Amino acid sequence: MASPESAANPPLIELDGVGKSFGTVTALDGISIVVRHGEVHCLLGDNGAGKSTLIKILSGVHQPTAGTLRIDGAPTMLQSPREALDRGIAAVFQDLAMIPLMSITRNFFLGREPVLGRFLTRRIDMKRADAIVFSELANMGITVRDPQQAVGTLSGGERQCVAIARAVYHGARVLILDEPTSALGVHQASIVLRYIAQARARGIGVIFITHNINHAYPIGDVFTLLNRGRTHGTFRKSEITEAEVLDIMAGRRDLKSLQVDLDRLTAENAVRLH
Amino acid sequence: MSDAAVNLSAGDAAQPASRFTRMMKRSLRRPELGSFGATIFVFLFFAVTAGNSGLFSALGIVNFLQVSAQLGILAAAVALLMIGGEFDLSLGSMIGFAGIVIGIAVTQFHLPIWLSVVIAFGVAILVGTANGMLVTRTRLPSFIVTLAGYFVLRGLSLATTRALTGRTQIPYITRNTTETAFVSLFGGKFGGPLFTWLGHMGWIGIKADGTPLVSGIPMSVAWWLGLTALATWILVKTEFGNWIYAVGGDAQAARNVGVPVGRVKILLFVGTACAATLFAVIQVLETGSADTLRGTQKEFESVIAAVIGGNLLTGGYGSAIGAMFGALIFGTVEMGIFYTGIDTDWFMVFLGLMVVLAVLFNNFIRRKATEAR
Missing domain, CATH: 1.20.5 (Single alpha-helices involved in coiled-coils or other helix-helix interfaces)
Structure with a gap:
């Protein structure tokens, strides 16, 4: 996947010397990365490298204490996950992606429910929601018998796919995936990776956080290595x-x-x- | 030929399951299923053991419906709060406090009853907001935060009532009132003509003067059913209901997709405080008096009703209809034991056992609901 670093493909999201300290503890220091359309940017690093802090900054949970975050070239301070979502940045978290006791449809539209009617008759358009979920999941090869079944009945890979499909459906331009494959078996992981490739083909910028190079290398376009809150360099696939x-x-x-x-x-x- | 067959079956698998099997499967996964079965069991049990005792006479039915209705009003709000993952131990004290607010406003400040009721609901909104803010801001368990409210509100009721009236009860709240329509909206009865007709037909007992023994169904029953319907609508049909499940199921995940977790919880606490106030208004206007000790133990009884109704103690799963059945079981058993002539002390033993059974059953249902199929 060639994606030239040219004016034709300007950065979607850009971190410039971003740092984050919690009191006296420095979790991140001088991080600079660039994510473009249709590009999978892998963030690799061991435990404690600062990956999760970085995700939280990108998704609006934390605010950086140094440096700037630019979205479409404009410096931005994301105040909440909601604001990040509204700007098209969606994070899919490792184990917090879905609520197991709620149905697939309810999870899929959580926080963005399609509604019918006004005031007292305002209600979720469950029929339409079910239909959308069914077709979106069918598109990526997951057949659910009943979109109203609890998410807890799905396998780990299916849950990740539903979470990713949800983010894509709701207009994500940048998709942040936190260890989406680490808890999965080989077959399940390949389903998720294939879906990531599909998202990239749609022009979505993907930030893929992992410590598993076997999963990252086949799909990644750009690799940034993190260690103890600092970057050890960013490489294009052709360079490394x-x-x-x-x-x-x-x-x-x-x-x-x-x-x-x-x-x-x-x-x-x-x-x-x- | 065989290819066609394969394609056909593959096509079938890609379609949603048929409407009927889907509905069957869904109903088996409903949280209120267990309480519905238990309700039928309880009715059959008392039909056999207390069939001739008058439990199922018009008077007996109205009696257990009234007990169930008052508890059910609380249980509907408590179910929502529990699904949202929180507890409200200040509920019972709020009942006493709201009654005192109304009593003092009417007897000491000579305000109209309707205004006093409005003031009581205003106080309830404040108390609920305070509970909710404390829980969401401090991140302390609501068990502890509302335990404080349990004592503070009861103490406030006692202290202010004794300071203003010298006693702990406020009688004669509705005496000589001109607001009969407003009073009967909460403390009155409905279905009077129906009972008169039933009495005429000789199907229910009548007094010497020809009026039926039961002159109507208490308004609390109407409030109970209305509130249960409202809570069910909110849970099943609205965005807010979706957020309640999410907040109780996994608050962090809900926050990550932009659900206003704090606001949802605060509103749920306002809901329980307002339900407690509605309970107090009904009691005060039915009996015409307020007492600082009203509502004692209701914080536990309403949780029991909700749990029997299939609401998980840990949040994220449950239903308001279940809570309605829970309250109905509670009321029927309480009155049924009385009618069968068993020592009513045994009621508490039964309650305790019922709760343990319900919790075990709920856990089983929850495992079923998330089992891979």
Whole structure:
């Protein structure tokens, strides 16, 4: 997927030197990333790398304490998840995506229910909602017998897909996916990945947060590596191999430089002994 | 040939299940299913054990309906609050307090009854908002926050009543009132002509002067049914109802998709405080007096009714119709035990066991509802 960094494809969302501290603890420091139309931007990092703080800033849960967030080129301070949604930025959270005891339809339209009537007769248009859910899910190859069945009856992969379909349906231009595949088996994960590819083909900018390079590399266009609240660089797919990404993630560069130091020390010791 | 068959079945699978099987499956997953069955069981049980005792005479029916209705008014609001994931222990004290507000406004300040009732509802909105704000702002469990309200409101009722009147009861609130229409809206009866006719036909008991023994159904029954219908409409049909389920099911997930979690919870607390006030208005206008001790234990009884009705203690699941059946079971059993001549002390034992059974059954239903099919 070639997406030239040109004026033809301006950034959808842009972080410029963004930082976030909670009191004296710095969770993020100097993060700069750019997300464009039809591009999957993978954020890779180990636990505690600052991935979840970054998602919360992008989705309006937290406000950055340093740097600027630009949407369509205009500096913006997102005050709430609702505001982020209204600007077309939707986050699908790892385990909080759906409410298991509520029906698929009720979950799908939660917070954005289609209504009929006015004042006292104002009500959810459940028929239309059911029909939309049924066709949206059928479009991505998930057949539900009854859109009114509880989300808890779906498998993990199906739940993630419903959550993503919900975000796309409600007009997301930027989709933030927090570890969408980490709790899934190989088959389920591939369903989700295929759906991410579909979303990209529709021109949606996807931010894919994961620590699993096997899931990220096949689908990613751009990779940003996070470690302890800082970026270790952003690479296009053409600039980096899967092994190199893994190297940086696993901190193997650190180990290599350690090896060099050790070799030098041994050599010096050998000289001294002679 | 075989290809066609395969295509056909694949096509079928892609269609939604037929209307009938879908409805059957849905009704089996309804939270009020258990309480509906239990209601039938309770009625059959008392039909056998108390069939000739007068429990199912016109008077007996009106008696247990009245008990059920008053509790049911509370249970409808409590069900909504519980589905929203919170508790209101200040409910019973709010009943006493609202009654005192009306009593003092009428007897001490000589305000018209309608205005006093409006003031009482105003106070209820304030109390509910305070409860809701405290819960959403402090993030303390509502159990603790409203436990404070439980004591504060009861204490306020006692202190102000004793300071103003020197007693703890306020009698003669409706004596010599000219607002008969307003009073009978809450404390009156309906269906009078029907009962007169039934008496004429000799189908129900009549007094010596020819008027029926039962002159009508208490207005509380109408309020009960109306409020249950309203709560059900809100839950099933409106956006707000969707938000109530979401807030109780997973507040964080609800917040992430833009549901105003705090506002929903505050409104639910206002709902229970207003239901408590409606309960108080009905009692005060039926009996013509207020008492600082009114409403004692109602905070627990209404939770019991809601739980028997299939509402989960943990929130996110339940129904107002279930709460209605819960209240009906409560009222029928309370009166039924009285009519069968069993020592009424056993009622509490029964209640306790009923709650345990209901909770176990609810957990079973919840597991069924989320089981993969």
